[in-house]
Amino acid sequence: MTSEKDMIAAFLAEDVRTGDLTTELTVPDIAGRAVIQCEEDALAAGLRYAGMIFELMGVKCELLVQDGAGVKDGQEVMRLEGPLRGIMTCERTALNIIMRMSGIATATAAVLRSCRARNPNIKIAGTRKTTPGFRYFEKAAIAMGGGEPHRFALDDMMLIKDNHIKAAGGVAEAMEASLDAPYSIKVEIEVDTIEDAITAAKMGADIIMIDNRSPEETGRFRDAIKAIDANIVVEASGGITAESAPDYACSADMISMGSLTHSVRAVQFSLDII
Helix, strand or coil: CCCHHHHHHHHHHHHHCCCCHHHHHHCCCCEEEEEEEECCCEECCCHHHHHHHHHCCCCEEEECCCCCCEECCCCEEEEEEEEHHHHHHHHHHHHHHHHHHHHHHHHHHHHHHHHHCCCCCCEEECCCCCCCCCHHHHHHHHHHCCCECCCCCCCCCEEECHHHHHHHCCHHHHHHHHCCCCCCCCEEEEECCHHHHHHHHHCCCCEEEEECCCHHHHHHHHHHHHHHCCCCEEEEECCCCCCCHHHHCCCCCEEECCHHHHCCCCCCEEEEEC
């Protein structure tokens, strides 16, 4: 897998290409200082990665808060010192990382807080509905917000969805095929009926996904599954929002939400030369 530093360098290279024309022509080649601050109450995330961006241009970074910490409107989160041109060239790439990751972490923490008010043991998970090229950092932001990143890529675990089941010939056939997976690989399967859930549970599923069902229906699936094996994780999924998630908190062990990454609002941060 590509290293964090290589991914960060690629982000900056994408923005700079052959050179920062505006900065080269308008900013003196001198040392300078700057500060980054948050412009709303949020959970800060991505600061360490933003610091790596600045360091590529010889800028020294002082993190004033750690990733995953709560910050207030107007609070400084990072101080910078070094080549003024370097600070200016890195500004947008670094802020984009902080803003998007903080948005994901803040949203995750908020959903987790509202759901755990009803079920202290519920887990909130992300999905693979991520931005191509930025998945690593979006998954990291979910973890910073207290959530479960879920599988990172297709080789992390088996997740047998409806189209896999159709292609295999049914739930029993798909579960039978999963026996060929390596011993260490977990098997998750989506089910449409309680009968299919029971079949999957009896055939050794580690996680059973209940997709696009009401909280009450999900609870009935959960009861049938747990009656067979209490250790099976029951996952609620399918269009669950921040508003509806608490309603599922007592019907499942885990709630997966694509909205944490595919449509989250960025948190506003700004950089000012001082």
